[in-house]
Amino acid sequence: MKLVVVSAGLSSPSSTRLLADRLTAATLGHVDAHPEVIELRDLATEIAQHFVTGFPPARLATALDTVAAADGLITVTPVFAASYSGLFKSFFDLIDKDALTGKPVLIGATGGTARHSLVTEHALRPLFTHLRALVPPTAVYAASEDWGEEGLAQRIARAGAELARLMAPAARNAAPDLDSAHAVAPRSLTGAITSAHPAGGFEMVPFEQRLAALRAR
Known part of the structure; x- marks a missing residue:
């Protein structure tokens, strides 16, 4: 199986990529899958070109095909203006409308304050529900003060286990x-x-x- 990780972090290193990596490790602890990471900051120019020309450059086309072929997705965005980043939304605006139908998608976000902790529920979950993806019950938001706290580690572990269950074919069909x-x-x-x-x-x-x-x- 293939696990694709989409990180919209803008710096290197970034807390967004760190959260994505920890969610990946938590998921791989429960399912045998090959992980592949897509850093959206490396595709920012190609994403803008696609909107202007209507045609994806080669690297962007490969990334879109990779997401469509995934057995499961982990998506993490930094918070901008109390929502997902424009780069994150722009990438998923280019995904084929049927590409995520029935696909397990774990959602996560990072921000500087806990006041934005509901961004996963009022912005990310509705986005992927609209795309008809299967979003696990547990979403993970990490504020600056959360790193190193036991509560964040527990949420990451629980979210990874939920995504793994959705990815496993036997789990999908189990009574x-x-x-x-x-x-x-x-x-x-x-x-x-x-x-x-x-x-x-x-x-x-x-x-x-x-x-x-x-x-x-």
């Missing part, structure tokens, strides 16, 4: 376990209650039958 089934069992529109069946799936139990069983206890 939910019994505990998960109980947790999500919905109420039916007819007043019956669904419960997890030991053999798999759900069993419809009429409300009156369930109520009678409770009274008999």
